[in-house]
Amino acid sequence: MTHWKTILQNSACTPAALAQHFTIDCNALEQVIATYPMRINSYYLNLIHSIGDPLWKQAVPDLAELCDSVCMHDPLGEEKLSPVPNLVHKYPDRVLFLVASECAMYCRFCTRKRKVGTKRMLITEETIQAGIQYIRENKEIREVLISGGDPLLLSDKRLDSILSRLRAIKTIEVIRIGSRVPCTLPMRINKELVTMLQKHHPLYINTHFNHPRELTVEAEKACTLLANAGIPLGCQTVLLKGVNDNYKTLQTLFTGLLRLRVKPYYLFQTDLTRGTNHFRTHTSSGIAIMRRLIGSISGMAVPTYALDAPGGKGKIPLTPQYINERGDSLRFNNYLGKPCTYPENGDPA
Ligand SMILES: *Cc1c(COP(=O)(O)O)cnc(C)c1O
Ligand code: SF4
DSSP states (O other): OOOHHHHHHTOBOSHHHHHTTSOOOHHHHHHHHTTSOOOBOHHHHHHOOSTTSHHHHHHSOOGGGGTOOSSBSSTTOTTTTOSBTTEEEEETTEEEEEOOOOOSBOOTTOTTTTTTTSTTSOOOHHHHHHHHHHHHHOTTOOEEEEESSOGGGSOHHHHHHHHHHHHTOTTOOEEEEEOSHHHHOGGGOOHHHHHHHGGGOSEEEEEOOOSGGGOOHHHHHHHHHHHHTTOOEEEEEEOOTTTTOSHHHHHHHHHHHHHTTEEEEEEEOOOOBTTOGGGOOOHHHHHHHHHHHBTTBOGGGOOEEEEEETTTTEEEEOOOOOEEEOSSEEEEEOTTSOEEEEETTSOOO
C-alpha cells in the first residue's frame, strides 16, 4: 500500500494539477484558491466519479464561495471565546483545543475555512504549551477535544507528546480527537499510530463522513484498526445541499457507519460560515429527514440533528416534534404515521 505521506504529497493543490484529471475552468478555480486553499489528495481524488458529484462538491472549489456577503467569518464566535490562541472554552467542563492547521483535504464547507490550511492559523509549540497550561490551571475542565485542522496529520511523535502532556493532568478524564482522516486519508491509520493512541485511554475519536461512497474498503480498515484498539468511534456529518440532503443517502450512510462500528453522533446544520452558503439547506428539510429516519433504522444509527448557535451560544438540537397534544394523555403519531396515546395517569382506558 502506498504510504500516506506519498498520497498526501500527490495532492491536487493547483488548477493545473486538477486539470490533469477533469476539464475545469482554471481561471475561476485560481480566484477561489487565492482566498481558500485547495488540497485533494490522490486517494480522495480517485473517489470522485464525475464533475459535480457529491464528492466533487466537497472537494473542488466553486466560485460561489466568493459570493456570499451575508455570512460571517467566525460564526461560532470562536475568537472571542479563546482565552489563549487556538483554544475555545465555551462549555465549562470541556474545551476545544486546535493543535494542527492542515487537513488531508480542504473541505469546501469547512466552518474554519477562514484559517484552516492558511498562514492565518498559527500553531506553534508555544501556543500548544499555552493551551496545556490553561487546561492544567482550570480544574473544571474534564474533557479536551483535540481538533484543528486535522490532529491526525501530525506525526505520531508530535501527537504522542501532546496527548502525554494532557494525560499528565489529573483533572482531565476524557480526550476526544476530531479527525476526518479515516474518511479522507484512511491509510494514515496504521498499526504504529493506533499503538500510540491506545496508551492514552479513555480516548474517543469523532470522525466525519458525509456520503456512503466514502465508506470504502480502506475506510473500513482504518475504522477496524481504531475500534479494535478500544477507541469508541463517532461521526459528525454535515448536512450539505446536493451532497447528502435526502433520506436515502443519509439512511445508507448512517447504517453503513454503524456496520463499521462508527456511531453517528451529530448531523450538523451548516454553520453561517462565509463561503459556504451554497451548501445550506433549510432546517425544515433536515427535520423532515430525521422524522423519517427515527424508527425506520436502528436507533444506534440515528445521530442528533443540531445547529451550532451563532456567536458561540452552543449546540441546539433540532428534534422533530412528536407530541401533537398534551393533557391527561399525550397524543403522537408513530414512525409509521399511526396515531397513539400515552396516558399520564397510567390508565390505558
Ligand atoms: C461542539 C463543541 C464542543 C463539544 O460539544 P459536545 O456536544 O460535547 O460534542 C465543545 N467545545 C466547543 C467550542 C464546541 O464547539
Ligand atoms: S477536515 Fe475538518 S477542519 Fe479540515 S477542512 Fe475538512 S471540515 Fe475543515
